[in-house]
Amino acid sequence: MKAYSHPSLDKVSLTAVMQALSDPCRVSIVQALLAEEERELACNEISLDVAKATRSHHFDVLREAGIIFTRCEGTRCMSSVRRKELNKRFPGLLKLISHEP
């Protein structure tokens, strides 16, 4: 469907990650993904009250900030959090997000 590009985490700055996580909608997405042990979720499996286009935009931002990994599966795009890499590059970050109500 689309060629998603995923930055290498050492090219992602702290401020870029913070910026990506400064939107409640995006934090919700990450939290939903973190709640799914190892499973991936399709974009539309995460309930958000924004339009399709906006949703797509938020996934873009998260992807470009190195936070999520997306791959195509048919007409859907499955996303997951780049846990291992993030824990290495920004230790404690994910815990911060998952512990937040």
Next chain:
Amino acid sequence: MKAYSHPSLDKVSLTAVMQALSDPCRVSIVQALLAEEERELACNEISLDVAKATRSHHFDVLREAGIIFTRCEGTRCMSSVRRKELNKRFPGLLKLISHEP
């Protein structure tokens, strides 16, 4: 000089903090403050290449996000990071910032 107001940390959301830390200039400020063991710094002791008004604005944002505490001392305003409270409310956050180059 001015009555600074400092929010209680349980009223500060994760996204608000992230938002405040999504600017390189502000992260520099926090890093400079963290580098000073327990000491406070006056705004103008932190070198930044932005105008006075902009600097003042950044300190505002950090203060409103609950990240720094500011008190007046003569004509200067001394700031420090709200370490203890932040470590309690957002464990791991400050480490993330101080470990970043």
Next chain:
DNA sequence: CAGTAATTTCGATCTTTTTCGAACTTTACA
């Protein structure tokens, strides 16, 4: 192959954020 479902792209609008210069306030101190 037509239809549908999932997502992206485009273009536009609206809001927020960043930034600055200039004027102002407060305090220190010579």
Next chain:
DNA sequence: TGTAAAGTTCGAAAAAGATCGAAATTACTG
């Protein structure tokens, strides 16, 4: 008391970000 130093406030301009509807794309399904 007058001058300087440190910050703040204001108003404006520019940049960045969020949001949406509509049209386009892609791939599955009958």
